[in-house]
Amino acid sequence: MMNTKYTPIIGLEIHVELKTQSKMFCGCSASHFQVEPNTHTCPVCLGLPGALPVANQKAIEWCQLIGLALNCRLAKESKFDRKNYFYPDLAKSYQISQYDQPLCYQGEVVLKNGHKIGITRVHMEEDTGKSIHKKINGEDQTLIDFNRSGVPLVEIVTEPDFRNPEDVDEFLKTLRQIIRYLDVSDADMEKGSMRLELNMSLTSHPELISGSHPQFPNYKVEVKNINSFKYLQKALVYEFARQAEILDRGETPVQETRGYQEDVDKTISQRSKEDAQDYRYFPEPDIPPMVFEEKDLENLKKLLPELPQQKREKFTKTFGISTETAWVLTESKELALYFEQAVKLGEVLKIEAATIANVIKNKKYDWQKLSPEELITKLKQESSDKVSDEGALGKIIDEILKNNPKVVEDYKAGKVQVLGFLVGQVMRQTQGKADAEISNKVLRQKLK
Amino acid sequence: MTKNLTIDEVKHIAKLLNLNLQESEIKKLAGELSEAASYVEVLQELDLDNTTETAQVTGLTNIFRQDEVKSSLSQSDALKNAKKTFDGYFVVPPTIRKK
Numbered sequence A: 001m002m003n004t005k006y007t008p009i010i011g012l013e014i015h016v017e018l019k020t021q022s023k024m025f026c027g028c029s030a031s032h033f034q035v036e037p038n039t040h041t042c043p044v045c046l047g048l049p050g051a052l053p054v055a056n057q058k059a060i061e062w063c064q065l066i067g068l069a070l071n072c073r074l075a076k077e078s079k080f081d082r083k084n085y086f087y088p089d090l091a092k093s094y095q096i097s098q099y100d101q102p103l104c105y106q107g108e109v110v111l112k113n114g115h116k117i118g119i120t121r122v123h124m125e126e127d128t129g130k131s132i133h134k135k136i137n138g139e140d141q142t143l144i145d146f147n148r149s150g151v152p153l154v155e156i157v158t159e160p161d162f163r164n165p166e167d168v169d170e171f172l173k174t175l176r177q178i179i180r181y182l183d184v185s186d187a188d189m190e191k192g193s194m195r196l197e198l199n200m201s202l203t204s205h206p207e208l209i210s211g212s213h214p215q216f217p218n219y220k221v222e223v224k225n226i227n228s229f230k231y232l233q234k235a236l237v238y239e240f241a242r243q244a245e246i247l248d249r250g251e252t253p254v255q256e257t258r259g260y261q262e263d264v265d266k267t268i269s270q271r272s273k274e275d276a277q278d279y280r281y282f283p284e285p286d287i288p289p290m291v292f293e294e295k296d297l298e299n300l301k302k303l304l305p306e307l308p309q310q311k312r313e314k315f316t317k318t319f320g321i322s323t324e325t326a327w328v329l330t331e332s333k334e335l336a337l338y339f340e341q342a343v344k345l346g347e348v349l350k351i352e353a354a355t356i357a358n359v360i361k362n363k364k365y366d367w368q369k370l371s372p373e374e375l376i377t378k379l380k381q382e383s384s385d386k387v388s389d390e391g392a393l394g395k396i397i398d399e400i401l402k403n404n405p406k407v408v409e410d411y412k413a414g415k416v417q418v419l420g421f422l423v424g425q426v427m428r429q430t431q432g433k434a435d436a437e438i439s440n441k442v443l444r445q446k447l448k
Numbered sequence B: 001m002t003k004n005l006t007i008d009e010v011k012h013i014a015k016l017l018n019l020n021l022q023e024s025e026i027k028k029l030a031g032e033l034s035e036a037a038s039y040v041e042v043l044q045e046l047d048l049d050n051t052t053e054t055a056q057v058t059g060l061t062n063i064f065r066q067d068e069v070k071s072s073l074s075q076s077d078a079l080k081n082a083k084k085t086f087d088g089y090f091v092v093p094p095t096i097r098k099k
């Protein structure tokens, strides 16, 4: 996609909505998708005067689990801050977020190609209400639904460590997979429970941005409003070309926020630096700070489920499955658990893990339509149906060789590919029940 | 060290507060705000050498709630004080103009 004159420097900011039962700072239900508007609100999430926010412990724990899964350090001391700005969907005119003491910091994700992506921070905040733009009686109006206001939101910020769009794509898919394994969010872009923003600049001196004192370009463009992984790729391609063209002219792209518009496949300027937001963060006085003891953090680690990477290691080491197959089997937590259960059942009936892995991978059976028990029963049936007795196969093979003297002659003359034909004959004679491997072996012996 | 706020600073503050001010009001406020700010300056006289910095005064930590759903307001109660509503929504001036 990209020319080689410039190297892109890309960082990501990802918001993930947690699927707790209740909101972040009040007891209203956190469900807001296809819910009657403004039915899950209270004085806290409507920003009414005198309301007192109290943090949801589960949300905090889940935020810390995300941090742990991304190899972050967990803060011993953390607090909430107010981020001030005006917008109609922000009931209090400030968002409760975290500024200088995020719950998690300094993490890292290693991609398949070994590239390391630093995680700057993972912090806890609250979602805003939802705006709907509509014409009512010919007049433009904005309608606000506060059901989403105060739903727990985790923000994950990466270092500007991406140098190509492929790594961005893999990282996001890995992140989504980890979050789904943790079972803390649907991480569904379409439903808005996962949202992306990126920042990007280009350099023609990639050597300057590696090493211990990197020198980044003197500008950075943020791109918002990206509604799918596919659009993110398109936004990257568009931004790269746009910035490269400006740099080619000898100019510097403006430091600004742009929005991706999918209908025209372009990014459009939203705000420039002169308009830069001044959020006036200050500590949230209504919520006492959080202090975590070493033992609290140790206990938290015990809550971490097996993550995709650990499952893959287990599958390759314990079950002798190829790395490639292990990736397929860990695509979703459901599939990984299904496979593990099937292996356990298979052990009793002497069906090998590799066999199970292969039928799932090759989609011979649709795992989503069969229970692990049903799958194992089918595999057992198959193996017991199989004619694998060398003596029985030998008799059938003798017959076939007798009836095909020309083929036998060809084989002995060096045309070894006729072996395939002979195996085919064995299969035909046995209605496909012959064990192909054993048939092959017996055939070779007899043709010697 | 009393510092007088400039007109531009007042404009910036007004913008952050979403206030539409007339030029005359801005001039007046520049004076009044500077005065208010200088009043707070008396705090500078305190000797804080032996005081630890803190962002809170209650001394509490780790005040959490369990993840339990409690009853919410009814839709009509939620919308009760709104100037304008439509179909269960709050209505505000348009933030985006549709073509």
Ligand SMILES: [Zn+2]
Binding pocket: A023, A026, A027, A028, A040, A041, A042, A043, A044, A045, A046, A150
């Ligand atoms: Zn509420």
